[in-house]
Amino acid sequence: MTLRPFRLLVLCISLMIPAALCAVVLFLAGYAGQAISFNGLHFLWDVNWNLGDLYGDPVTVNGITIPPGAEYGVLAFIAGTLASSGLAIFIAVPLSVGAAIFLAEAVPVLENHARDRLSWLPPIRPALAMLVELVAVVPSVVFGLWGIAVLVPFLGHYISPTGNGYGLLAAAIVLALMITPIIASTLYDALLQVPKENRESAFALGSTHFEVVTKAMMPMVRSTLAGGIVLALGRALGETMAVLMVSGGGLNMLPTSLFSPISTIASFIVSQLDSAESDPTSMSVKALAEIAFVLFIITLAVNVAAKLLSSGALNVRSRKA
Amino acid sequence: MKLPTLLRTGAAALALATAAGLATPAHAAGISLVETGSSLLYPLFNLWVASYSTAHPDVSITTTSTGSGAGISQSIQGLVQIGASDAYLSDAMVKAHPEMLNIPLGISSQAINYNLPGITHLHLTGPILAGIYEGKITNWNDPAIAAANPGVTLPNHVIIPIHRIDGSGDTFIFSQYLAFSDAGWSSTEHYGTSISWPAVAGGIGANGNPGMVTALKNNPYGIAYIGISFADQVKAAKLGQAELLNKAGNYVLPTPETISAAAASVASTTPADERISMVFAPGANAYPIVNYEYAIVKTSQPDAATAKAIRKFLSWCVQGGNVPAYLDKVHFMALPAAVKTLSVTQIDKIK
Numbered sequence A: 001m002t003l004r005p006f007r008l009l010v011l012c013i014s015l016m017i018p019a020a021l022c023a024v025v026l027f028l029a030g031y032a033g034q035a036i037s038f039n040g041l042h043f044l045w046d047v048n049w050n051l052g053d054l055y056g057d058p059v060t061v062n063g064i065t066i067p068p069g070a071e072y073g074v075l076a077f078i079a080g081t082l083a084s085s086g087l088a089i090f091i092a093v094p095l096s097v098g099a100a101i102f103l104a105e106a107v108p109v110l111e112n113h114a115r116d117r118l119s120w121l122p123p124i125r126p127a128l129a130m131l132v133e134l135v136a137v138v139p140s141v142v143f144g145l146w147g148i149a150v151l152v153p154f155l156g157h158y159i160s161p162t163g164n165g166y167g168l169l170a171a172a173i174v175l176a177l178m179i180t181p182i183i184a185s186t187l188y189d190a191l192l193q194v195p196k197e198n199r200e201s202a203f204a205l206g207s208t209h210f211e212v213v214t215k216a217m218m219p220m221v222r223s224t225l226a227g228g229i230v231l232a233l234g235r236a237l238g239e240t241m242a243v244l245m246v247s248g249g250g251l252n253m254l255p256t257s258l259f260s261p262i263s264t265i266a267s268f269i270v271s272q273l274d275s276a277e278s279d280p281t282s283m284s285v286k287a288l289a290e291i292a293f294v295l296f297i298i299t300l301a302v303n304v305a306a307k308l309l310s311s312g313a314l315n316v317r318s319r320k321a
Numbered sequence B: 001m002k003l004p005t006l007l008r009t010g011a012a013a014l015a016l017a018t019a020a021g022l023a024t025p026a027h028a029a030g031i032s033l034v035e036t037g038s039s040l041l042y043p044l045f046n047l048w049v050a051s052y053s054t055a056h057p058d059v060s061i062t063t064t065s066t067g068s069g070a071g072i073s074q075s076i077q078g079l080v081q082i083g084a085s086d087a088y089l090s091d092a093m094v095k096a097h098p099e100m101l102n103i104p105l106g107i108s109s110q111a112i113n114y115n116l117p118g119i120t121h122l123h124l125t126g127p128i129l130a131g132i133y134e135g136k137i138t139n140w141n142d143p144a145i146a147a148a149n150p151g152v153t154l155p156n157h158v159i160i161p162i163h164r165i166d167g168s169g170d171t172f173i174f175s176q177y178l179a180f181s182d183a184g185w186s187s188t189e190h191y192g193t194s195i196s197w198p199a200v201a202g203g204i205g206a207n208g209n210p211g212m213v214t215a216l217k218n219n220p221y222g223i224a225y226i227g228i229s230f231a232d233q234v235k236a237a238k239l240g241q242a243e244l245l246n247k248a249g250n251y252v253l254p255t256p257e258t259i260s261a262a263a264a265s266v267a268s269t270t271p272a273d274e275r276i277s278m279v280f281a282p283g284a285n286a287y288p289i290v291n292y293e294y295a296i297v298k299t300s301q302p303d304a305a306t307a308k309a310i311r312k313f314l315s316w317c318v319q320g321g322n323v324p325a326y327l328d329k330v331h332f333m334a335l336p337a338a339v340k341t342l343s344v345t346q347i348d349k350i351k
Helices: A005-039 A075-106 A112-117 A124-136 A140-159 A168-193 A196-204 A209-238 A241-246 A265-276 A283-320 B002-027 B042-055 B068-076 B091-096 B126-134 B143-148 B169-181 B183-188 B208-218 B228-236 B256-267 B304-318 B324-330 B337-347
Strands: A059-061 A064-066 B031-037 B059-065 B082-085 B100-114 B160-164 B204-206 B222-227 B243-245 B290-298
Touching: A005 A064, A005 A283, A064 A283, A075 A124, A075 A168, A075 A209, A075 A265, A075 A283, A124 A168, A140 A168, A140 A241, A140 B208, A168 A209, A168 A241, A196 A209, A209 A265, A209 A283, A241 A265, A265 A283, A265 B068, B031 B042, B031 B068, B031 B304, B042 B059, B042 B304, B042 B324, B059 B304, B068 B082, B068 B290, B082 B304, B100 B169, B100 B228, B100 B256, B100 B304, B100 B337, B126 B143, B126 B160, B126 B169, B126 B183, B160 B169, B160 B208, B169 B183, B169 B222, B169 B290, B204 B208, B208 B222, B208 B228, B222 B228, B256 B290, B256 B337, B290 B304, B304 B337
Parallel strands: B031 B059, B031 B082, B160 B204, B160 B222
Antiparallel strands: A059 A064, B082 B290, B100 B222, B100 B290
């Protein structure tokens, strides 16, 4: 066998990606090890989180040194994460389905003679589709800033019964705006892939435009839509900065209304890390690593689901061939 | 043929870039220091470093704003030479890292602000604030608040307590005020840069001092603790500033006189390692929420030249730089003379 330096180089480079992933998982699990054994399983359904008295003398509980009064429970953050992301999906799906169908079906396409006269106009459909995709690359902190400057005062003045706009709904709306373009552009691409024959034969059978879209086209892209939603969910679950700015940072409580202050796992890690670093026992950072591990498992599950669903989408496409 | 040529060119370019990158520090004549930590000290460090660098071109100092906790941990690990922190190291931390110095560089304070149109200087006490943040005092016309404010018409409205969501020196001194003046808070919530805030249904967590100002501005009937460096923004937003009950039993506003009075009353009791809280200090006119801003520095530096550069810069900060020309811009106060001496003695230990 001849030595192929290029192939070897590419192999090494490509192996670095799974290696980095494994290293992160091993580090998280290893680093959080002490916290995992200290917290046990009730970590997952305990609502109260307390770094403890970081200025008090550390105490030893079950052979592990912790700050006095330390108590680590993540249920409130799991609930905040799932509630805000779920609500965001609930808001974003109708918006993105509408946007995708509009782009694929309802954008006026100019007739030949009109196109000649208006040739200086940019093509409308690609321009609009690009706009939707552009929203997907707006940095999340920009959404957060908009949320804090526009959305939160609006919710506070007009919607919230207490006059306080921070909380679950504000976080969900900001997240929904961030993930709408992800779902919309995935679905738009899929709608363009639907074979012309299906669409035209539905028209030939006398279907209205609405029936063509709902009965002939949407069933073909259903699994792509599901895959897009799950991808968007992955983004929403891990979003940090924008959520931190508008969520109201609820601690030690579960959300009870749309205006309850919440914390998500990702935003909570960011907000606590700095104080955790001044913990002489370093238990605080380990507990944060444990929450990060929980978030990792949640997002991993979401991504595996996305993979399964999008491979299902491939099956649909191969059937038409 | 094309690809290998491309690869080789790329590799050559990479090698050149690496060589250039490695060469830069070697060519630089002087020493480079890195400061990181407290976002409250960051603007002051930027003013200091700009002036100091013009006079001392041989030292280059990089300043970054990361948070007090990061300043502490990175200076302990030796990643940076100067860590900036709003809070001193705990006893346990000092026991674990006896080589770390806590050097006060200036004096900061904090205001309690509220959004109650028409009421300019409400009287508040530590126990009242503790009650509000614990969810025990929920209405503005609560008898406890009314008793402290005779003659003031208080609105019958739910209080919205606003706290910092991120780890912060402001949370540290605010919770110290509550812990030192209210036994209940002291035994349950303690004090620290992050607090396990009791669940108050209408409460808000805001990110950073700018987030606190925005949240308070957006929420009538809110109350918040905001670092004095943001006094101008608070004033522009027309928010009220509370007179706080001090240890001597007087209500005082944060003014240069009351902050200096607090500093003066602690100056004589400041120990050699300078780890002391100025919160709830004695003194008839002393404002109760005042603190030293610290540089966290290791006594043993990797080499003598670096140690000398740190000593020189920090000595300038607590002497030549500790003047209103720099401090006024961030509403800090200069260290009392006795504390400057203590700081210089500590700085001399950096070797």
